[in-house]
Amino acid sequence: GQNIDQPTEMTATEGAIVQINCTYQTSGFNGLFWYQQHAGEAPTFLSYNVLDGLEEKGRFSSFLSRSKGYSYLLLKELQMKDSASYLCAVWNTDKLIFGTGTRLQVFP
Amino acid sequence: GAVVSQHPSRVICKSGTSVKIECRSLDFQATTMFWYRQFPKKSLMLMATSNEGSKATYEQGVEKDKFLINHASLTLSTLTVTSAHPEDSSFYICSARGFEGLGNQPQHFGDGTRLSIL
Numbered sequence: 001g002q003n004i005d006q007p008t009e010m011t012a013t014e015g016a017i018v019q020i021n022c023t024y025q026t027s028g029f030n031g032l033f034w035y036q037q038h039a040g041e042a043p044t045f046l047s048y049n050v051l052d053g054l055e056e057k058g059r060f061s062s063f064l065s066r067s068k069g070y071s072y073l074l075l076k077e078l079q080m081k082d083s084a085s086y087l088c089a090v091w092n093t094d095k096l097i098f099g100t101g102t103r104l105q106v107f108p
Numbered sequence: 109g110a111v112v113s114q115h116p117s118r119v120i121c122k123s124g125t126s127v128k129i130e131c132r133s134l135d136f137q138a139t140t141m142f143w144y145r146q147f148p149k150k151s152l153m154l155m156a157t158s159n160e161g162s163k164a165t166y167e168q169g170v171e172k173d174k175f176l177i178n179h180a181s182l183t184l185s186t187l188t189v190t191s192a193h194p195e196d197s198s199f200y201i202c203s204a205r206g207f208e209g210l211g212n213q214p215q216h217f218g219d220g221t222r223l224s225i226l
Contacts, residue, residue: 085151094140095154095157096214100151
């Protein structure tokens, strides 16, 4: 089967750094994606990793270790608007399979 | 950038009604379209994959006769929830993939449809 697991909820303080982990076991792997989703809206693309290592994009960075089936999304200098759900997704051959999702709440 | 339009954004209807949701790629040709369902505070669950001109491939546990998918052209796919019941109430999201390679974004998402069955 396909398993893509994330912590259900996380909280953090404005200005802090938070790391959201994702572990996966899938039958195929062609890349890992992170999306941000606010309630009632479509997911918004954040990052893409296909090779091991860290990809940095402004306040957001994403890391991948294919041998460990592991990724994380790092959010720096947290802002209140970063309160949202963060979805890890694996491109498995010909479709995108989403993880369980992490709801992040940022407090002042 | 690539734009996917999903319509309607919200539907409220009586139990037993059939509801059609449209997903259009506005500025690219979508070789493949995907339909997802999302329950409150849950992640996206892939329901089916449709390729233009062929039958949709449904994920395990998704009823084909309940959720009819048509992908008649390279810019339009429809999802029809037949004889909808309250348990079908959910947030439905479509996404579309074009001819381009995987690149940064394998799929472009519509804005979703909030379906409420009374």
